[in-house]
Amino acid sequence: MITSTSNERIKHVAALQQKTRLRQEERLFAAEGSRLFLEAPESLIEEVYVTEDFLKNAEGKMREKLAKTGYETVSEQAFAKMSDTKSPQGILAVLSWRDYGREELFADKPLLLLLENIQDPGNLGTIFRTAEGAGVTGVVLSPGCADIYQPKVVRSTMGSFFRVPFYRSRDLGEEIIFLKNRKVKIYAAYLEGSECYDAVSYLEECAFLIGNEGSGLTRDTAMAADARIRIPMEGKLESLNAGVSAALLVYEAARQRRRQRSQAK
Numbered sequence: 001m002i003t004s005t006s007n008e009r010i011k012h013v014a015a016l017q018q019k020t021r022l023r024q025e026e027r028l029f030a031a032e033g034s035r036l037f038l039e040a041p042e043s044l045i046e047e048v049y050v051t052e053d054f055l056k057n058a059e060g061k062m063r064e065k066l067a068k069t070g071y072e073t074v075s076e077q078a079f080a081k082m083s084d085t086k087s088p089q090g091i092l093a094v095l096s097w098r099d100y101g102r103e104e105l106f107a108d109k110p111l112l113l114l115l116e117n118i119q120d121p122g123n124l125g126t127i128f129r130t131a132e133g134a135g136v137t138g139v140v141l142s143p144g145c146a147d148i149y150q151p152k153v154v155r156s157t158m159g160s161f162f163r164v165p166f167y168r169s170r171d172l173g174e175e176i177i178f179l180k181n182r183k184v185k186i187y188a189a190y191l192e193g194s195e196c197y198d199a200v201s202y203l204e205e206c207a208f209l210i211g212n213e214g215s216g217l218t219r220d221t222a223m224a225a226d227a228r229i230r231i232p233m234e235g236k237l238e239s240l241n242a243g244v245s246a247a248l249l250v251y252e253a254a255r256q257r258r259r260q261r262s263q264a265k
Contacts (some may be wrong), residue, residue: 001053002049002075002078003075010082011264014081016028017150018084020147028046032151033155035159039159045095048094049091049092070183081220101167105138105140109204109205110137110138111207112139112207113250114137114141114142116172116209116217117144118210119144122152123243124146125153125157127210130247131246134253153195173220179207179239184207185204186206187208187227188208189209189229189231189246191216191239193228202253209225212242
C-alpha cells in the first residue's frame with residue numbers, strides 16, 4: 001500500500017489533476033469515481049488507485065474490472081492528495097487520451113455540434129451528456145474551449161465523452177469550410193437569427209454552432225454559417241445558457257428525425 005502523500009506516483013496524479021500543460025505533454029488524464037471507472041474503455045486505462053475501504057466494498061462488475069486492469073491500494077490520506085473532489089469515492093484511474101480525426105465524427109447522416117469558446121467546465125460536460133442523449137455523432141471544439149480533460153469537465157460528462165467522438169480544431173473557420181464541402185448544412189445559434197429554430201428542417205446532414213456563455217458566437221463565425229437561427233425569448237431574457245441552447249437544438253433535430261423514421265415504417 002502507498003501511504004505517503006509525498007510518493008512520486010501520488011504527486012504525479014495530483015499534478016495531472018491540476019496542470020493542463022502536463023496533461024497535454026503526457027497525453028494522460030485522471031478520472032475519479034466508480035461510474036467513470038466502469039465506463040472507461042480498458043484500452044485507455046494506464047493506472048488504477050483504490051482505498052482499502054473501497055476495495056472491501058467492491059463487488060460484481062467493479063471487482064471483475066479491477067481484476068482485469070490491476071490496481072494499487074493507497075491510504076485515505078494519499079488518495080485525498082490525488083483527488084480533485086471534496087468527498088472522494090475511493091477509486092481513481094489514470095487514462096490515455098483518445099484521439100479522433102475529422103472523419104470519425106461522421107455517420108450516415110451526421111448531426112454535429114461546433115462549439116466556439118465554451119469555457120465553463122460544467123457547461124462543456126453537460127453539452128457532452130446532452131449530445132449523447134440526442135444522438136449527436138460528433139463534437140468539434142474551438143481552440144478557446146475549456147480543456148476537455150480537466151477534472152470537472154470529465155466528471156460533468158458522466159462518461160459521455162467516452163462514447164461521443166470529439167475533435168479539438170486549430171481553426172473553427174477551417175472546420176466550417178470542410179463541412180460545407182461535405183454538404184453539411186451549418187446553423188448558427190444567434191440572437192439576430194432570422195428564423196426560429198423550430199421552423200427549420202434538420203433532416204439532412206447538419207451542424208449547430210454554439211457560442212461562448214457570455215458573448216455568444218463571434219460575428220465572423222455566425223456569418224460563416226449557412227443560416228442563423230434564434231431561440232425565441234419571453235420576458236426580459238436575452239439568451240439562454242449555452243448548454244440549454246445546445247439541448248434545444250439537438251433535441252429538435254432528433255425529434256424531427258425520429259418522426260421521419262416513424263413515418264417511413
